[in-house]
Amino acid sequence: MTSHGDDVQGGEDRSGTGDRAAAKESPDVEVPAARERARAIPEAAVARLAVYLRVLSGFDEESVTTVSSEELAAAAGVNSAKLRKDLSYIGSYGTRGVGYEVSVLIGQIERTLGLTRKHSVAVVGIGNLGHALANYGGFPSRGFPVSALFDLDPDLDGVPVGGIPVRHVDDIVEVCQEREVTIGVIATPAQGAQEVCDRLVAGGVSCILNFAPVVLQVPDDVEVRKVDLAVEMQILSFHVARRQQDAATANGADLGPLDGAGPVPAEMDSVNGMVVRP
Structure with missing residues (x-):
């Protein structure tokens, strides 16, 4: 894609080459300055970074090597000023007359979102929703493979869903520890959600996506996202x-x-x- 103008704040070429070079040499090692920036990113901007990553991945699949802020902003549904501000949080300012290098920007956003780390997902509650989540191909393709399934129904014990045998909820702690589950997805009715959450936390799960219509109580070091x-x-x-x-x-x-x-x-x-x- 071509660039449509100024992709640099203040008219300077501030491309974050130091972070970029270090990232290329060791993609799994975060640069200290990048870590500090990540801590300061507003949550709303984090959500938009995920959108930018999806758009950039589409550009990459189409062999697009560079993109301007205007083009990326239009594809992501935001204005270019907001996009440049969001990307400045991760140290990416683009180059005047060129724009952003797609592959480099993908790498920067992936590191900021923690996508260069290994993740493992467990889904609890294999009803209609849980069944759909277990079979959703978008999770493994984006770095979130489902490695464990759990349900209270004994008739489902051992039944494969999406190629993974369902285990009883009593096994949550053991299996999550064994498979190093980092993200737990709760797709149970409200009355069982807190107990399931407690078991996931006891199994070492630090992030939970909650589809149950209830507010979960968790330790301060556990992150919960509610989907309603x-x-x-x-x-x-x-x-x-x-x-x-x-x-x-x-x-x-x-x-x-x-x-x-x-x-x-x-x-x-x-x-x-x-x-x-x-």
């Missing part, structure tokens, strides 16, 4: 109602305070993700 589809639907409902309100106002009508939208959930601004009920 119902909340996302309510947020979309709010936006639909707001557009209807705007259209009615433009036509001289007044529908009142977002009539038909229903109550806007208090957690709308704080929840990032969705929850799918098993």
